[in-house]
Amino acid sequence: MLKTGGLDRFISFQDGIVRCEAGITLGEILELAVPRGYFLPVVPGTKHVSVGGAIANDIHGKNHHRAGTFGRHVRRLELLRSDGSRAEVSPGDELFNATVGGLGLTGLITWAEIALRPVPGAAVQTDALKFTGLDEFFAISDESDALCEYTVAWLDVLSREHRGIFYRGDHAAGAVRAPRARVSVPVDVKLVNGLTVRAFNAAYYLAQRGGKRVGHYDPFFFPLDAVDRWNRLYGKGGFLQFQCVVPAREGLRELLDEIARLGAGSPLTVLKKFGDVPSPGMLSFPRPGFTVAIDLPSSEIQTFARLESIAAGAGGALYPAKDARMSAATFVKSYPRLDEFKRFLDPAFSSSFWRRVAG
């Protein structure tokens, strides 16, 4: 296990290009960049992610339909191999394409250079639209992807009619205040269960008034960061996230129907249409289609297996960043560049994920 928190220095920042060590977090880059008129090109649902982790999983965000993955914006990086050699690689190099989305298996990324995007400030204008049924979701998604930089939907996964709330947004001008201090869940207390999820989802759906507002980027991009140790709400047994992408609407419908039928209660089900911007990594997860992320208690082993089989049968893939259960057969089937990738493995690096799916 290598701890990368010590790789915490910025190396340079000029004309929207930041070069920093790989243990710097995305939150630290935003703190530096936003007051200077720049934003990260891609952010995930939490800012407590390191640059090395963002590259190794080739992460995606709410603007995948426009910007593609994080790795597309990395101009250069340094890789330290276990034989002590250091390779500086950039897009087009095979070792770069193996390392982006390479799950930390090609060596240690020590620093990276990332191209940021200009923004008018810390504000985002957001819009929330309620929908009922997947046809309405598809229509809003198509319209919003053409209009807006950021799009994502929350789904009331237990509602058989597939109701939800579609969020879309863009960077905006104007002074906005950063959110107040975080709240914290002090102990493991299992508040998430079938009943509370049903009640939470219904209340959340009803409470959303919809409409436009301008606010700070933080709650729009990183809502969970406001609650420290929110995972404790799942109790000591914890939870796993199932995230897949399926290429077509029918596959998505089948998957969501099955989730509702199984009564697989998740308060945080996220649905997004991926665009067709190619991912640079040999093992990158994002590809055209629909991605669904659903949190389930770790004990729901059969549900995970059932959802995996539907996703794989529909020609989809599971996201290794979130995975603890995927079978080797599904991984091999859905990551066709696996053999090409294996040529770049560092022999001293491995992981429990890797031993399970490719060992």
Ligand SMILES: Cc1cc2nc3c(=O)[nH]c(=O)nc-3n(C[C@H](O)[C@H](O)[C@H](O)COP(=O)(O)OP(=O)(O)OC[C@H]3O[C@@H](n4cnc5c(N)ncnc54)[C@H](O)[C@@H]3O)c2cc1C
């Ligand atoms: C609340 C929440 C929301 C999330 N939302 C999203 C989302 O919207 N989109 C998305 O794509 N992901 C999302 N994620 C997943 C997250 O972005 C990835 O798991 C990310 O890789 C975590 O980075 P980390 O720095 O915590 O790395 P770790 O979890 O420590 O490691 C992740 C991987 O990166 C490798 N790695 C880390 N540092 C280096 C390095 N310096 N060199 C080589 N390899 C390295 C590790 O070996 C490991 O394989 C979310 C996670 C959470 C908890």
